[in-house]
Amino acid sequence: MRSSASKYRSWITHHIQPQWGDYPIAKVKPVLVEEWISKLDLAPKSKGHVRSIMHILFQWAMKWELMDLQINPMKLVHVKGSSKRLREPVTLTRKQFHHVLRFVVEPFRTMCAVAMCLGLRASELVGLQWTDFDWKNRSATIQRGVVIGRVDEVKTRYSNKAIPLDPILASMQLS
Secondary structure, eight states: OHHHHHHHHHHIIIIIHHHHTTSOGGGOOHHHHHHHHHHSSSOHHHHHHHHHHHHHHHHHHHHTTSSOSOSOGGGGOOOTTTTSOSSOOOOOOHHHHHHHHTTOOTTHHHHHHHHHHHTOOHHHHHHOOGGGEETTTTEEEOOOEEETTEEEOOSSGGGSSEEEOOHHHHTTOOO
């Protein structure tokens, strides 16, 4: 996906290249990478992303024969806490959501209601079209996402499925 490629470029440009750009690939050792990553001023999950990109770069280096085929040295790099969130996401109660919704103007009010009722990602919400709704059968099919102004396929294959519409949400249908 385009958004992933953009994020990869950012990690490479701002973190990996400044540190390792002048190093011969054979001199980049797992212990050095692990120490460097541990000192980055990033959240643990972001450090995990940097490690994953280093792993991908080593895979390509072997494919392009810039280094001998071997076990990817980045497999030996561990990033503590990279799969854990720093803080729990905030989940609004129905009462809190309705309170916040009072301060949101149209068309964003309707977008918030649809996103909340269907559990959509922001990119999926922006990608919605009227033809994605089957008002008769009260369902919506998420078929695309919009990231950085570009229309693309949905993030996962599980996103592209019919979602039942609550009767109250379906009653909001405009003719």
